[in-house]
Amino acid sequence: xxxxxxxxxxxxxxxxxxxxxxxxxxxxxxxxxxxxxxxxxxxxxxxxxxxxxxxxxxxxxxxxxxxxxxxxxxxxxxxxxxxxxxxxxxxxxxxxxxxxxxxxxxxxxxxxxxxxxxxxxxxxxxxxxxxxxxxxxxxxxxxxxxxxxxxxxxxxxxxxxxxxxxxxxxxxxxxxxxxxxxxx
Numbered sequence: 001x002x003x004x005x006x007x008x009x010x011x012x013x014x015x016x017x018x019x020x021x022x023x024x025x026x027x028x029x030x031x032x033x034x035x036x037x038x039x040x041x042x043x044x045x046x047x048x049x050x051x052x053x054x055x056x057x058x059x060x061x062x063x064x065x066x067x068x069x070x071x072x073x074x075x076x077x078x079x080x081x082x083x084x085x086x087x088x089x090x091x092x093x094x095x096x097x098x099x100x101x102x103x104x105x106x107x108x109x110x111x112x113x114x115x116x117x118x119x120x121x122x123x124x125x126x127x128x129x130x131x132x133x134x135x136x137x138x139x140x141x142x143x144x145x146x147x148x149x150x151x152x153x154x155x156x157x158x159x160x161x162x163x164x165x166x167x168x169x170x171x172x173x174x175x176x177x178x179x180x181x182x183x184x
Contacts, residue, residue: 011049089181100178101149
């Protein structure tokens with residue numbers, strides 16, 4: 001799926017560059033000729049086809065992601081890993097430090113929600129679209145960190161910390177990390 005999306009992105013970029021950097025100068029210089037040359041037609045079809053391939057692969061990828069999120073976790077993952085933002089677990093003793101564990105994700109919202117948030121930004125109020133996006137990012141990052149801790153055989157993750165950064169536009173990176181430990 002990623003390879004197909006990469007091909008679509010490449011075809012789109014090639015079509016865009018040929019259309020903009022060759023097609024527009026051609027149109028400006030030879031505006032009298034009503035016949036569009038074959039290379040410009042191909043570049044426009046590449047531009048549009050590339051967008052279509054990228055959108056289709058992303059839609060399929062999101063559909064499979066939603067289906068996998070709705071599936072119950074495997075039977076072996078019923079082990080709970082305790083998450084704390086302190087360096088101790090009340091009433092328990094840390095018997096072994098297993099090391100740093102982390103979960104990482106970059107999330108974005110689709111353009112429709114982004115436009116809705118812009119209107120809300122003008123009118124005022126909570127930007128619920130971004131609140132939901134960050135909640136989803138936080139859940140994904142925690143799941144990844146917890147899975148990493150469970151792989152190490154941890155009973156808990158202590159000193160849990162979050163870090164967020166704006167990547168581009170309305171996309172945000174979220175990193176959660178902590179120390180995986182065994183408890184006695």
